[in-house]
Amino acid sequence: MTLLLLGEFEDTQVWISAIKTHQPDLKIEVYPDVDNLADIDAVLVWMHPLGVIEKFPNLKVIISTGAGVDHILRDPNLPANIPIVRLVDESLTSQMSEYILLAILQFHRQFADYKIQQNQQLWRGLSPRNTENCTVGILGLGVLGSDIAQKLNILGFSVRGWSRTPKILDNINCFSGETQLNLFLSECSVLVCLLPLTPETEGILNQKTFAALPQGAYLINVARGKHLVEEDLLTALTSGQLSGACLDVFPIEPLPENHPFWRHPQIIVTPHIAAKTIPTCVAPQIITAMQNSQEGLILNNTIDLSKGY
Numbered sequence: 001m002t003l004l005l006l007g008e009f010e011d012t013q014v015w016i017s018a019i020k021t022h023q024p025d026l027k028i029e030v031y032p033d034v035d036n037l038a039d040i041d042a043v044l045v046w047m048h049p050l051g052v053i054e055k056f057p058n059l060k061v062i063i064s065t066g067a068g069v070d071h072i073l074r075d076p077n078l079p080a081n082i083p084i085v086r087l088v089d090e091s092l093t094s095q096m097s098e099y100i101l102l103a104i105l106q107f108h109r110q111f112a113d114y115k116i117q118q119n120q121q122l123w124r125g126l127s128p129r130n131t132e133n134c135t136v137g138i139l140g141l142g143v144l145g146s147d148i149a150q151k152l153n154i155l156g157f158s159v160r161g162w163s164r165t166p167k168i169l170d171n172i173n174c175f176s177g178e179t180q181l182n183l184f185l186s187e188c189s190v191l192v193c194l195l196p197l198t199p200e201t202e203g204i205l206n207q208k209t210f211a212a213l214p215q216g217a218y219l220i221n222v223a224r225g226k227h228l229v230e231e232d233l234l235t236a237l238t239s240g241q242l243s244g245a246c247l248d249v250f251p252i253e254p255l256p257e258n259h260p261f262w263r264h265p266q267i268i269v270t271p272h273i274a275a276k277t278i279p280t281c282v283a284p285q286i287i288t289a290m291q292n293s294q295e296g297l298i299l300n301n302t303i304d305l306s307k308g309y
Ligand code: NAP
Pocket: 066, 067, 068, 069, 096, 139, 140, 141, 142, 143, 144, 145, 162, 163, 164, 165, 166, 177, 194, 195, 196, 197, 198, 200, 201, 222, 223, 224, 248, 249, 272, 273, 274, 275, 276, 309
């Protein structure tokens, strides 16, 4: 079997050695150095050049290096009937929950205000906030959303979530569908976006959504940059409708040099690192996906193209 690494990889050697640790005889090539297009059985993909995937006549599976697959589905020339699988991994989920917890706690414990006071050498305690009165709303109750929801619940936050289909989760106030979106938003002191990017969710973090939140709410976007209407965020921060935002993802990455978010005092910018796939953790999944696709067995974590995630 031959696996092709296709697209943007920080270090292809790290991936190759992680995968070969589990299957030393696997042939791994790195695009564009392909011996024979017909030899490629599987592609491991992140932000591949458009139109390339359809060129492999014997391809059996497309594997996303990350949890999201919008970077694959943006290709208008994907071959029909080739399954797409994504990697679902404990280390990725833990990293994401850690990032969100950090962002929520720095907001909840008013660290930005204390930093301003420190710069003024001002020793003054601000009014404490009751954790159970802080409602965190999570857009998306999938693998990542449900994990952070449970962890926040253990810490004593009041947690609610919103998904496409109805859910029942212990101690989480669950909402679903467009009809319940405004009701869901109405109590959220913190709004976390963990939705996949689809035509339905693009631009969902907009003026209308912000207006439905309580005044002074805090936004965390760790899903995709195109969920956010950037102008609407700037307007909401200026008016005080939102008190701040922590953003890990952007429509254009890296964030352009002159982008207003870089220096905005109420915005925290991180370079798409909330949860990064660790090759040694996911290598066994990649091999299993290849073997199962070869043998015609059921694949784990396949994408439903009709839903787009
Ligand atoms: P997932 O398991 O597929 O869960 C997606 C959730 O979103 C599900 O609860 C789904 O509802 C809900 N949803 C989808 N479309 C919806 C709609 N139109 N209206 C309401 N809810 C909708 O995804 P995941 O693994 O949790 O990952 C979420 C996203 O995080 C990924 O797609 C990726 O873009 C992003 N991500 C970012 C980073 C980073 O480093 N910043 C890292 C990893 C992932 P149902 O449950 O009803 O299907």
